[in-house]
Amino acid sequence: MVKELKAEVKKLNFYYGSVQALKEINLPIERRKVSALIGPSGCGKTTFLRCFNRMHDLYPHNRYEGEITLYPDNINIISPEIDPIEIRMQISMVFQKPNPFPKSIYENVAYGLRVRGIRKRAVLDEKVEKSLRGAALWDEVKDRLNHLAFDLSGGQQQRLCIARALATDPRILLFDEPTSALDPTATSKIEELIIQLKDEVTIIIVTHNMQQAARVSDYTAFMYLGEIVEYDKTDRIFTAPSNRLTEEYITGRFG
Amino acid sequence: MAHNSYKKLKEKAIETALFLSALSSVLITIGIVVVLSYESFGFFKEVSLKEFLTERQWTPLFAEPKFGILPLVSGTLLTTAIALIVALPLGLTAAVYLSEYAPHRLKEIVKPILELLAAVPTVVYGYFALLFLTPILQKFIPDLSGFNALSPGIIMGIMIIPYVSSVSEDAMKAVPMHIREGSYAMGATKLQTAFKVVIPSAFSGIAAAFIIGISRAVGETMVVAIAAGGMPNLTANPLEPVQTLTAYIVAVSLGDVPHGTIEYKTIFAAGITLFLITLIFNLIGFWFRKRIREAY
Numbered sequence: 245m246v247k248e249l250k251a252e253v254k255k256l257n258f259y260y261g262s263v264q265a266l267k268e269i270n271l272p273i274e275r276r277k278v279s280a281l282i283g284p285s286g287c288g289k290t291t292f293l294r295c296f297n298r299m300h301d302l303y304p305h306n307r308y309e310g311e312i313t314l315y316p317d318n319i320n321i322i323s324p325e326i327d328p329i330e331i332r333m334q335i336s337m338v339f340q341k342p343n344p345f346p347k348s349i350y351e352n353v354a355y356g357l358r359v360r361g362i363r364k365r366a367v368l369d370e371k372v373e374k375s376l377r378g379a380a381l382w383d384e385v386k387d388r389l390n391h392l393a394f395d396l397s398g399g400q401q402q403r404l405c406i407a408r409a410l411a412t413d414p415r416i417l418l419f420d421e422p423t424s425a426l427d428p429t430a431t432s433k434i435e436e437l438i439i440q441l442k443d444e445v446t447i448i449i450v451t452h453n454m455q456q457a458a459r460v461s462d463y464t465a466f467m468y469l470g471e472i473v474e475y476d477k478t479d480r481i482f483t484a485p486s487n488r489l490t491e492e493y494i495t496g497r498f499g
Numbered sequence: 500m501a502h503n504s505y506k507k508l509k510e511k512a513i514e515t516a517l518f519l520s521a522l523s524s525v526l527i528t529i530g531i532v533v534v535l536s537y538e539s540f541g542f543f544k545e546v547s548l549k550e551f552l553t554e555r556q557w558t559p560l561f562a563e564p565k566f567g568i569l570p571l572v573s574g575t576l577l578t579t580a581i582a583l584i585v586a587l588p589l590g591l592t593a594a595v596y597l598s599e600y601a602p603h604r605l606k607e608i609v610k611p612i613l614e615l616l617a618a619v620p621t622v623v624y625g626y627f628a629l630l631f632l633t634p635i636l637q638k639f640i641p642d643l644s645g646f647n648a649l650s651p652g653i654i655m656g657i658m659i660i661p662y663v664s665s666v667s668e669d670a671m672k673a674v675p676m677h678i679r680e681g682s683y684a685m686g687a688t689k690l691q692t693a694f695k696v697v698i699p700s701a702f703s704g705i706a707a708a709f710i711i712g713i714s715r716a717v718g719e720t721m722v723v724a725i726a727a728g729g730m731p732n733l734t735a736n737p738l739e740p741v742q743t744l745t746a747y748i749v750a751v752s753l754g755d756v757p758h759g760t761i762e763y764k765t766i767f768a769a770g771i772t773l774f775l776i777t778l779i780f781n782l783i784g785f786w787f788r789k790r791i792r793e794a795y
Contacts, residue, residue, distance in 0.1 A: 297684055299680060299683070299684065302680070302683055329686050329687075329688060332683065332684055332685065332686040333686035336684065336685070337684040339677055339680065339681060339684075340677075341677055343675075343677045343678050343680070343681040344681075345678065345681065345682065345695075345696050345699070345700070346696075346699045346700050346702070347699065355682070355685055355687075355695070356685040356686060358695075359682075359685060359686055359687040359688070359691050359695070360686065405681070408681075408685065409684075409685075412685070412686070
């Protein structure tokens with residue numbers, strides 16, 4: 245089977261002011277696969293993830309160099325000529341801590357559609373149901389869609405955030421340590437969900453949990469000090485890493 | 500050993516001093532409530548509560564006095580309502596700008612200036628309403644009398660903008676960044692994020708800010724005493740002169756009403772009414788502020 249790329253990172257450098265946080269990053273992102281970014285705290289994996297939806301543009305003095313090409317349209321995500329809002333319309337993100345809005349369950353999922361100006365009730369209803377089903381939350385909330393999202397448990401809130409991210413049919417879905425604030429049961433539900441979702445959408449996930457990377461991802465990149473040390477198929481990274489640093493990290497000798 | 504007991508004594512003395520100063524403010528509050536209740540009890544021995552609440556005229560100094568509080572309450576509510584129509588939208592807009600848009604440096608300049616509005620003595624605002632704003636308004640509204648509810652209402656609104664904006668801004672700033680990021684990540688603009696996510700998230704704080712503004716307007720005295728006129732008037736027309744509870748109290752306190760008479764006691768009846776109105780708003784505000792802390 246021919247590998248198909250959804251995006252490709254070429255010579256990416258990223259700076260917080262004068263501090264260089266990412267160095268010469270090259271990475272292919274396979275279409276409809278899960279790519280995991282692992283590495284010790286402070287290695288730049290979250291910084292890297294937040295380049296994909298231009299979150300760094302929200303804060304002053306941040307600077308990108310290089311290219312993240314989105315296929316098939318060949319646009320450079322981090323080009324200053326590209327409006328970050330355009331990018332965020334196509335690339336959704338699920339955060340470390342569940343961050344539902346102070347709205348009903350329904351309105352949380354409909355949020356992305358509303359900001360795109362979609363008002364037709366029938367369209368919203370359909371998308372909300374589809375997204376909640378996609379996030380394996382529909383059966384739990386279908387009778388209380390107008391309840392406040394804060395009434396849900398932490399795990400349910402995170403699945404709600406996944407539904408919210410799915411509602412706009414993103415081309416890439418970014419996960420930033422999505423289970424770090426959740427208990428084991430909620431975590432395994434989210435992991436199952438990620439594996440299911442890759443049939444429809446390309447996924448990049450940052451995780452500090454190596455077992456999680458091994459369980460959910462197809463490809464893994466090991467990052468250290470702002471660089472990618474090794475990138476390969478996940479089972480190779482975890483069984484036969486070619487770099488000594490990678491091996492030391494995955495066997496728990498540092499990190 | 501001696502040194503040690505000296506130290507203990509000093510600690511004890513400090514503790515007692517702190518306790519006494521805390522106690523004094525509590526005692527003063529209790530004292531005010533007791534005096535207000537006692538004197539208005541004397542009032543209500545002579546005037547029935549029914550007359551007080553249903554009579555449509557307030558003319559305690561006339562030969563045939565009428566003791567209906569409604570004209571003063573309506574004067575207070577009318578000027579307060581005008582003030583809120585000015586202060587709430589402007590204060591909230593200023594807060595959105597300061598919290599979500601203003602660059603840090605500009606904010607450092609604008610915020611103190613805005614807060615300076617609250618530092619202007621209210622008597623200055625009163626004359627500003629009477630001698631500056633009213634003549635201007637009269638050019639556009641020929642029917643406007645020299646004393647009216649509109650002009651002091653607007654000025655009071657301007658006066659309480661800093662209260663509304665400062666507390667609302669604090670509430671918006673307290674909204675965690677990851678909530679905003681959630682909105683931006685969905686492709687929302689800054690404006691959409693501010694109005695659809697930040698304001699609803701800060702709702703209880705903003706409501707508390709509004710309540711503080713209301714309490715401030717209800718209790719404001721100088722501006723209305725100077726510019727609203729001195730005639731108790733049961734009306735909802737902002738172009739007419741009105742008298743508020745506070746302005747009535749000032750007017751009678753400054754006059755030569757003999758101590759112990761029913762006229763004298765009307766001050767306390769008006770005072771306890773004012774006290775109850777502000778107490779209710781403060782309780783609502785307190786309840787909202789308590790809810791902010793529970794939100795995150």
